[in-house]
Amino acid sequence: xDVKDLKTYFYLxxxxxxxxxxxxxxxxxxxxxxxxxxxxxxxxxxxSLSIMQLINKPGKIVDxxxxxxxxxxxxxxxxxxxxxxxxxxxxxxxxxxxxxxxxYTIGNQISxxxxxxxxxxxxxxxxxxxxxxxxxxxxxxxxxxxxxxxxLSGGMRQRAMIAIAISCEPKLLIADEPTxxxxxxxxxxIIDLMNEMKEKLDMALLLITHDLGVVAxxxxxxxxxxxxQIVEEAPKKRLFKESKHPYTSGLMESLPSIYxxxxxLGTIRGTVPPAHSFPKGCRFSSRCPHxxxxxxxxxxxxxxxxxxxxxxxxLYTDE
Amino acid sequence: MYKYIIRRILIFIPMLFALSVVVFALSKAAxxxxxxxxLDPNIDRSVFEERKEALGLNDPIPVQYxxxxxxxxxxxxxxxxxxxxxxVMDLIKVRFWxxxxxxIVALFFTLIxxxxxxxxxxxxxxxxxxxxxxxxxxxxxxxxxxxxxxLAIYFLSIQFGWFPAQGTVSGTDxxxxxxxxxxxxxxxxxxxxxxxxxxxTYMRYMRSEVLDVLGSDYIRxxxxxxxxxxxxxxxxxxRNALIPIITLMGFEFGVLIGGAVITEQVFxxxxxxxxxxxxxxxxxxxxxxxLALIFGIxxxxxxxxxxxxxSVVDPRIRYD
Numbered sequence: 001x002d003v004k005d006l007k008t009y010f011y012l013x014x015x016x017x018x019x020x021x022x023x024x025x026x027x028x029x030x031x032x033x034x035x036x037x038x039x040x041x042x043x044x045x046x047x048s049l050s051i052m053q054l055i056n057k058p059g060k061i062v063d064x065x066x067x068x069x070x071x072x073x074x075x076x077x078x079x080x081x082x083x084x085x086x087x088x089x090x091x092x093x094x095x096x097x098x099x100x101x102x103x104y105t106i107g108n109q110i111s112x113x114x115x116x117x118x119x120x121x122x123x124x125x126x127x128x129x130x131x132x133x134x135x136x137x138x139x140x141x142x143x144x145x146x147x148x149x150x151x152l153s154g155g156m157r158q159r160a161m162i163a164i165a166i167s168c169e170p171k172l173l174i175a176d177e178p179t180x181x182x183x184x185x186x187x188x189x190i191i192d193l194m195n196e197m198k199e200k201l202d203m204a205l206l207l208i209t210h211d212l213g214v215v216a217x218x219x220x221x222x223x224x225x226x227x228x229q230i231v232e233e234a235p236k237k238r239l240f241k242e243s244k245h246p247y248t249s250g251l252m253e254s255l256p257s258i259y260x261x262x263x264x265l266g267t268i269r270g271t272v273p274p275a276h277s278f279p280k281g282c283r284f285s286s287r288c289p290h291x292x293x294x295x296x297x298x299x300x301x302x303x304x305x306x307x308x309x310x311x312x313x314x315l316y317t318d319e
Numbered sequence: 320m321y322k323y324i325i326r327r328i329l330i331f332i333p334m335l336f337a338l339s340v341v342v343f344a345l346s347k348a349a350x351x352x353x354x355x356x357x358l359d360p361n362i363d364r365s366v367f368e369e370r371k372e373a374l375g376l377n378d379p380i381p382v383q384y385x386x387x388x389x390x391x392x393x394x395x396x397x398x399x400x401x402x403x404x405x406x407v408m409d410l411i412k413v414r415f416w417x418x419x420x421x422x423i424v425a426l427f428f429t430l431i432x433x434x435x436x437x438x439x440x441x442x443x444x445x446x447x448x449x450x451x452x453x454x455x456x457x458x459x460x461x462x463x464x465x466x467x468x469x470l471a472i473y474f475l476s477i478q479f480g481w482f483p484a485q486g487t488v489s490g491t492d493x494x495x496x497x498x499x500x501x502x503x504x505x506x507x508x509x510x511x512x513x514x515x516x517x518x519x520t521y522m523r524y525m526r527s528e529v530l531d532v533l534g535s536d537y538i539r540x541x542x543x544x545x546x547x548x549x550x551x552x553x554x555x556x557x558r559n560a561l562i563p564i565i566t567l568m569g570f571e572f573g574v575l576i577g578g579a580v581i582t583e584q585v586f587x588x589x590x591x592x593x594x595x596x597x598x599x600x601x602x603x604x605x606x607x608x609x610l611a612l613i614f615g616i617x618x619x620x621x622x623x624x625x626x627x628x629x630s631v632v633d634p635r636i637r638y639d
Contacts, residue, residue, distance in 0.1 A: 054543060101541065116547075
């Protein structure tokens, strides 16, 4: 999947425009796990919802292309798009407690996807749904099929969500902070499960997270997002070893290290500025420890350092 | 599920008992007795005392209560004092179904108007029709029943002559299908009048519920699964949005009967409401007590139905 120049803006009541996603380029290749990292409000979730075209008013995808296997999804009609969602691209959300419809059984909610996209009849869908439930680790899958979401724990509900998401063997799975709301011990299980499913079904995985531990463990490539833009892109190992952007470095410093004893972890001062009033220059300039005059003047472009590493910062321009 | 329903029905029994005590106590606490309105100065006071003694009105209160309850459970509410000593049950039987039908027409009108408009308003918030519906709701809630009834009679019945202004049938010479249509025709105006406030309330509820559900995570999940708009609305949204509406409908049952007291009077409609009002004015206590008990049972049954229906729609409360 290839996302180019994606712009999703929110038109707020008071004439302000929140540029929640501004010129994002993003590529996820088959079988690859790409992590999209950034703190709250950086535009990660809006990026993923834009890919699914699930942006609600007052938000709007203003510009860009989202191509999946050569087809631009933004050119599809609403009806055609419903054939892509859940079928070619599937998504898992952050909050498993509320992401399932409380009045229908787990089985019903898996079957309806199969019946819609794979045109299965009730019996086939039931058989396949039970298979899927077994795959994602429900020991009593037949019983679980007839259970309601409130009878399952958070971790189990997230497993059910994964079963729904992989039911049609999508080419791309988007996971929007799938473990944030879960217990630490469950988090690892869920991520492991997603990774296992990814391998098994040869999907591409776009993992949206702010957990750098998860990134270190599973991602192939990392994109760091700040203020609605990609500020750094690199393969995982290089990002952790030689991060370039001051923001990325700040994130790294906020991680505890097992090699040195630290009194206090590093922090990044301040918070992400609201998307309707970014500073005039570089969007990170107001919080950047290395900000120069130039940084307050204009926003830098994404600079290619080499074929796999790029960064949006004036510290790395040649001039 | 069945255990739940059985338990709810069992709770019904003590509530019914409490209700009968309250009804009896209130009628005893009310000043005067059936003879207050018939006092003839030419008759000696001792005659009234004798009659009271004969009717058991001087017995201890608990004795009177048990006498009343034990015959009431057998369907015998005594005899009307004003209506030539006819059994109360007969008087009620004649009018009971009229009121029930009127309630059904009112509820039907409420639901077919309020639910679709509420859904439309939620899907197109701040549209012209949404503002219109909001305006209508406030008007519907603000206009008293009897006033709307009078307006309806004046315009739709007297000025335009579209609907009859009173009664339940045009005459005795109609029968079969013709009679059915005629009865419906008679019920439309009182039905709309009775259902007006409910329509306004339900519309508001429906709008806010659907709006709420449409913004929920599981609707986003349904959309992310590629479900069509129709499916998202009818399958995933509606069932969740209707849960609070069902609770409301339990109360509506009682509200409709209560509202019928006034509406029936305005349309001179021979139902329980008219009977109730007449009985109160005439201090016809056997009728008042019987009807108060019946109205109370309506509310209890309404809530029971709502609870049962609720547990059918929402699996989360099935195993409580």
